[in-house]
Amino acid sequence: MPKPNEKQLQMILEDMVVARTQAGRLWNLQRQGQVGTIAPIDGHEAAIVGAVHALETESDWVLPQYREPLGLRKYGPEVLDTFMLYNLGHPAGGHIPEPVKVAPSQISLGASIPHAVGLAWGMSLKDESGVVLVFFGDGASSEGDFYEAGNLAGVLKAPVIFLCINNQWAISTPTHLQTAADSFASKAEAFGIPGLTVDGNDPASVYEAVSEARNRATSGKGPTLIEATVYRLGAHTTADDPTRYVPSEDLSDAQKKDPVHTLIHEMKERNLWSDAKQSEVETAALERIDEAFEKAKNTPLSANSLMDHCFTSDTERQSRQRSFLMHSIGESNE
Amino acid sequence: MSPDNIFEGANEDEESSSESNPSERKLGYGAAVVETMAQIMREDESVFLAGEDVGAHGGVFGYFRGLQPEFGEDRVVDTPIAEQAIIGLGIGAAVQGLRPVVDLMFMDFICVAMDQIANQAAKLKYMFGGGATLPLTITTAGGAGLSAAAQHSQSLEAMLCHIPGLKVVMPSDAYEVKGLLTSCIREDNPTVFIINKRKLADTCHVPEELFEIPLGEGHVIREGSDVTVVAIGRMVDEAKKAAEKLSGEGIDCELINPRTVQPLDIDLIVESVSKTGHAVIVHEAVRFGGIGAEIASQIQEQAFDYLDAPIGRVAAPFSPIPFSPALEKHYVPDAERIVTSIKNLF
Numbered sequence: 134m135p136k137p138n139e140k141q142l143q144m145i146l147e148d149m150v151v152a153r154t155q156a157g158r159l160w161n162l163q164r165q166g167q168v169g170t171i172a173p174i175d176g177h178e179a180a181i182v183g184a185v186h187a188l189e190t191e192s193d194w195v196l197p198q199y200r201e202p203l204g205l206r207k208y209g210p211e212v213l214d215t216f217m218l219y220n221l222g223h224p225a226g227g228h229i230p231e232p233v234k235v236a237p238s239q240i241s242l243g244a245s246i247p248h249a250v251g252l253a254w255g256m257s258l259k260d261e262s263g264v265v266l267v268f269f270g271d272g273a274s275s276e277g278d279f280y281e282a283g284n285l286a287g288v289l290k291a292p293v294i295f296l297c298i299n300n301q302w303a304i305s306t307p308t309h310l311q312t313a314a315d316s317f318a319s320k321a322e323a324f325g326i327p328g329l330t331v332d333g334n335d336p337a338s339v340y341e342a343v344s345e346a347r348n349r350a351t352s353g354k355g356p357t358l359i360e361a362t363v364y365r366l367g368a369h370t371t372a373d374d375p376t377r378y379v380p381s382e383d384l385s386d387a388q389k390k391d392p393v394h395t396l397i398h399e400m401k402e403r404n405l406w407s408d409a410k411q412s413e414v415e416t417a418a419l420e421r422i423d424e425a426f427e428k429a430k431n432t433p434l435s436a437n438s439l440m441d442h443c444f445t446s447d448t449e450r451q452s453r454q455r456s457f458l459m460h461s462i463g464e465s466n467e
Numbered sequence: 468m469s470p471d472n473i474f475e476g477a478n479e480d481e482e483s484s485s486e487s488n489p490s491e492r493k494l495g496y497g498a499a500v501v502e503t504m505a506q507i508m509r510e511d512e513s514v515f516l517a518g519e520d521v522g523a524h525g526g527v528f529g530y531f532r533g534l535q536p537e538f539g540e541d542r543v544v545d546t547p548i549a550e551q552a553i554i555g556l557g558i559g560a561a562v563q564g565l566r567p568v569v570d571l572m573f574m575d576f577i578c579v580a581m582d583q584i585a586n587q588a589a590k591l592k593y594m595f596g597g598g599a600t601l602p603l604t605i606t607t608a609g610g611a612g613l614s615a616a617a618q619h620s621q622s623l624e625a626m627l628c629h630i631p632g633l634k635v636v637m638p639s640d641a642y643e644v645k646g647l648l649t650s651c652i653r654e655d656n657p658t659v660f661i662i663n664k665r666k667l668a669d670t671c672h673v674p675e676e677l678f679e680i681p682l683g684e685g686h687v688i689r690e691g692s693d694v695t696v697v698a699i700g701r702m703v704d705e706a707k708k709a710a711e712k713l714s715g716e717g718i719d720c721e722l723i724n725p726r727t728v729q730p731l732d733i734d735l736i737v738e739s740v741s742k743t744g745h746a747v748i749v750h751e752a753v754r755f756g757g758i759g760a761e762i763a764s765q766i767q768e769q770a771f772d773y774l775d776a777p778i779g780r781v782a783a784p785f786s787p788i789p790f791s792p793a794l795e796k797h798y799v800p801d802a803e804r805i806v807t808s809i810k811n812l813f
Contacts, residue, residue, distance in 0.1 A: 228596030236562075237595055244587050247552045251559020251567070258515060258541060258565060265559075278582075281552035288547060442597040443631045445655045448683060448730035 135344040137186065137337050143405055144207075145186050145336045146396050147414050149178040152203040153393045154418040155213075156367075159203070159220070162426065163371045168220035172200045176366035179392035180298050181205070183336030184266060184361070187343035190234065192263030194252050196245045199238040200298075201268050208235050213422065217429035224438050226429075234263075243269060243276030246295065250282050253291035253350075264350040266294040266343065272303025274317050283358065287324035290355035294346045297358065298333060300365035305378040321358035333361030334392040366391065436464055492675060497667035499644040500530035500606075504568065506677050507652050508538050511566065514652060517544035517556055518570030518606075527572055528608055528667055550576050554583035554605065558591065561603040566652055573619045574609035574661060577627070588657040589632030603657045604648075609637075610701055610751055611799050612665035617787035620795075622700070622752035627659050628729040628761070634658040634682050635729040639703035640671045643726060646680030654682060663701045685732035687739070691721035694745035694809055697736055697762055698724060702749040702781075708802035713809060720809070728758050733765045740770045745812045747779035749805055754782035776812040781805050 137145060152174050162168045174181070181204030185195060190208050197205065202216040211233045219226025219238065227237040239245040249267035256263055273279060274297055286293045297317045301308055314320060321328025327349070331338040339361050346357035364387030368375045375384075400406035440447070440455050447455060494502065508514050516534060518526070522545035525532025535543035546553050550571055557569035571577055577584060584605065591599050611620040627635045634656055638644040644662070651658040688703065689710055698706035703724045710720035721739050725732055740746045746766050748759035763778040781800045789795045 224593075225596045227594045228598035230598070237598075241582065241586055244555070244582060247555020247583065248559035248562070248587070250552065251556040251561070252563050253559070254544075254556060255560035255563030255565045258560070259563070278551050278555065281547070281549035282555060284547050285549055285552040285556065289544070442593045442595075444592070444634075445600065449734070450730060 135341060137183075137340045139403075139405055141186060141340075142337065142400065145182050145340070146400055146406060148182045148186070148204065148206045149336070149393050149396065150411065150414045151206055151418040151421075152178045152182065154415045155203050155422040158419055158422050160371065162220075169222055170370050170372055171220065172370045173367035174200055174203050176363050176387070176392065177201075177298055177300060177333070178204055179336040179396065180296075180333035180339050180361035180363050181268070182207075183339030184268075184296055184343045186336075187340045187347060188266060189263065191232075192234075192261065193347070194234045194236070194249075194263065194265040196236045196249050196252075196265065196267040197238055198242070198245070198268050198270060198273065199240055200270075202238060205235055209233050213425050214428060217422070217425040218432060221429050223429065223432060223434055224441065225432065242273040243278035245269070246273075246278050246282040247285070249293050249295075250286045250289065250291050253286070253293045253356075254289055256292060262351060264292045264294055264347050266296055268296050268298060270303065271297065271299040271301070271308050271311055271317055272306065274320065275311055280320075280323075283320070283324040283326070283356070286356040287326045290353065292350035293356040294343060294350060295356060295358040296343070297360045299360050299362045301363075302365050302369065302375075302379070304369045304373060305375075316360055318358055318360035324356075324358070326356050326358060328358040328360070330360045330362060333363035334390050334395060336392070336396065363392070364390070436462055491672045493670040494641050494645075494673040495668055495670045496638075496641040496644055496663070497528060497530040499641040499673050500648065500662060501525075501532055501534065502673075503645045503648045503677065504531065504534055505537065507649065508534070508542065510677070513564065514566045514568065515542040515544065515560070516568045516570065517546050518553055519546055519548055519572050521545060521570055526570065528662075528664060530662065530667065531570070550580035551583050554580045554588060557603045557605070558583065558588050558601065561601045562591070562599045566602045566604070568604045568606060568652060571605060571607040573615075574607040574623055575618050575621050577607060577623060577659075584627070584633070584659075585630045589630045592656070593632065600655050601657050602652075602655050604651045604654075605657070605659045607659065607661060608664040609661045610663040610665050611783075611788050611795060612701075614790060614792045614795055615664075616790035620788040622750065622783075624661060624699075624728050625752060625756055625758050625761075628731075628758060632657065633729060634727060635661070636682060636727045637661045637663070637700040638726070639663075639698075639700055639724050640666070640669065641673045642671055643680060645673050646678050647682070647726060649677050650679040650682050653679065658682070661700065666701050680726060682727045683730035683732055684727075685723055685725040685735040687721065687735070688724050689720065689722040691719040691743065693719040693743055694721070694747060694812060695736065695739040695743045696720050696722045696805070696809070697746065697748045697759075698722065699728060699750040699758060702751055702800060705800060705802045706749050706805055709805035709809065712802065712806055718809060718813065731758075731762070731765075733762070733769070736762060737766060737769045740766050741773045744773050744775040746774070747781060747805065747809050747812065749781040749800055751783060751799060753785050754780055755785050757782050779808045779812055781808045
């Protein structure tokens with residue numbers, strides 16, 4: 134199986150450190166009341182970054198759930214810029230500009246899994262060469278959408294990679310209450326597609342599994358289900374208090390396997406990373422997210438955008454309601 | 468029930484809602500679906516069809532028959548029985564730039580797929596900040612009258628009309644099937660195209676070539692001076708019969724077919740009520756919370772001063788649709804009930 138080379142591993146680690154650093158800043162911004170609810174990436178960096186580094190950004194789609202955006206740096210600066218608008222609730226925060234093949238966050242659990250099959254089917258009909266990778270979690274795998282989409286993708290041999298990041302918790306629900314199956318990957322058997330479990334704390338393993346799945350998909354052999362096992366090191370979201378249900382000994386065990394710290398240690402041993410590099414990457418990451426946040430805050434928000442993008446253009450009734458709304462707040466609807 | 472027999476049993480005495488000339492070509496309501504799909508798929512490679520039994524079977528009602536032999540299995544996709552995935556497939560492909568037509572065999576099944584319809588298809592353009600376009604058409608068979616019982620006969624258009632982001636279309640004859648389906652497939656927003664399964668064999672004049680009926684524009688079928696009758700979908704036929712009967716009794720009905728219920732051509736209705744001073748709304752769906760409630764509300768908002776009587780509604784009672792043909796006959800509104808309701812206004 135294709136393994137990431139040293140240079141790729143350095144880029145993967147850099148993206149993981151950037152994600153972890155920016156996640157810290159984002160958490161603080163939320164605690165200051167400056168942005169909305171955040172789902173921290175901590176503990177998921179290797180699985181997310183390792184996966185996207187195995188993709189071709191020009192041809193392959195990524196459909197995130199909601200924990201991934203800070204890990205999608207490989208897809209370009211537009212992802213972070215848009216994500217910061219999204220965190221402010223700005224309507225433009227869902228509009229990742231073309232040609233970036235990243236969908237905005239999907240808050241409805243499992244709902245984007247059928248979309249991935251549709252995107253992939255569209256690619257097949259248009260004779261395009263890429264794949265679609267859709268992220269979801271152990272909890273989302275219990276939704277009907279997962280089973281319907283997995284089954285349909287198997288039948289259609291759609292070029293899809295289903296990447297289930299099993300972080301052991303669906304808010305407070307542990308995996309043994311989510312499924313009685315041996316693994317989440319084992320559900321692939323019912324779809325007639327390959328399913329495999331990889332160590333999601335090891336980006337090289339995730340990279341290899343996604344590369345292999347990508348090769349299968351682009352050679353017409355259809356979808357693959359990959360379960361990347363990690364441990365959620367932070368809260369589910371900023372609205373959660375995991376100390377009420379995560380056993381502290383489990384968490385401290387998981388912290389010993391922290392994917393960012395583990396890879397930093399390993400790469401330093403191989404002289405592929407240094408404290409100086411670490412510091413340089415962290416500083417740049419903070420400057421970058423601060424810049425994106427300032428840019429987002431300074432993006433104008435017109436009251437008139439309240440009714441935008443329901444349809445491609447207003448219906449007559451919507452036009453009347455828009456005029457009424459703008460009149461009532463004393464603004465022109467230009 | 469045997470949908471195929473219904474589809475093949477032609478009923479020649481239906482008239483088009485448009486000006487019709489007996490020498491012009493007639494086509495069945497179900498046949499108009501196939502013809503329109505085939506013509507659009509020939510001219511636009513981005514159109515494909517997916518759904519349960521749409522391939523070799525041509526749809527359980529036969530209105531997709533012949534499409535798969537012509538366009539192949541990639542453009543006429545037989546799917547597993549998975550309504551969420553069928554709508555989701557259409558959404559993903561639409562975002563990709565295709566124009567998918569996805570079929571839910573019975574309208575009742577929108578309930579199975581409602582998350583993908585209401586929370587995804589209707590909202591993705593908005594959630595993407597305008598960055599996605601969803602030229603998605605959902606076709607589905609609605610309506611009672613075939614003894615298909617409580618879970619295969621409903622008219623659930625009001626549920627769909629309540630969700631911003633969807634356009635909801637209810638053709639009342641084969642002419643409208645062709646013009647409205649063409650508009651739906653060419654539309655850049657998600658549409659739900661409700662095929663009335665009791666109408667499949669009814670014929671009327673339909674032009675050979677593709678044409679569009681604008682979404683959101685109603686149609687005055689019959690001009691009249693005494694009462695505005697707004698009839699939805701198949702109820703147009705019953706309202707026509709009622710209007711004929713009442714004209715012999717000195718009540719002159721103006722009959723309006725909205726054609727699309729979201730967006731709704733309320734201006735046309737208000738203009739008519741301003742002239743007649745009376746309004747009756749007819750639909751197959753249950754009365755409570757039906758589209759008639761919205762139409763009545765908008766009429767009183769905009770034409771209250773013109774009304775000489777309360778607005779009447781003819782609709783189904785608030786109970787599930789019976790399996791028994793004898794009971795179903797009493798359940799679904801018909802011309803007689805429309806006549807009674809209109810007479811009560813005077």
